Amino acid sequence: MAQAIGTQVMPQHVREEKKASSGVGYSTFIFVTIILMFVALIYVGSHIHMTELEYKVAAVLNTKEQNLEEQKKLKLEYAMLKSPQRIESIARGKLQMSYPERDQVIVLKNSGE
Secondary structure, three states: OHHHHHOOOOOOOHHHHHHHHHHHHHHHHHHHHHHHHHHHHHHHHHHHHHHHHHHHHHHHHHHHHHHHHHHHHHHHHHHHHHHHHHHHHHHOOOOOEEEEEEEEOOOOOOOOO
């Protein structure tokens, strides 16, 4: 009657083998899944770290460009401030200086000769 309904009766040792083999399969699957998750986490973490480093490098390069631009401006300002025409105009205008007359110039001889 059991066969007429469509169910088969299996021996006891066949059922035990199926249970044992299915248990090993699940634990292996879980172990492999956990390993893959750790690998994925390491990959994502390293990718995030690289992205952060790229942002830092971009910021440092931007700062470097700004510093170079400021250096160019300061060199130009320095050249303008030390120009002889500017110095002469300040000496004549603000300090009321003038070139010496011929009789005001004293020439010193070199004492080492």
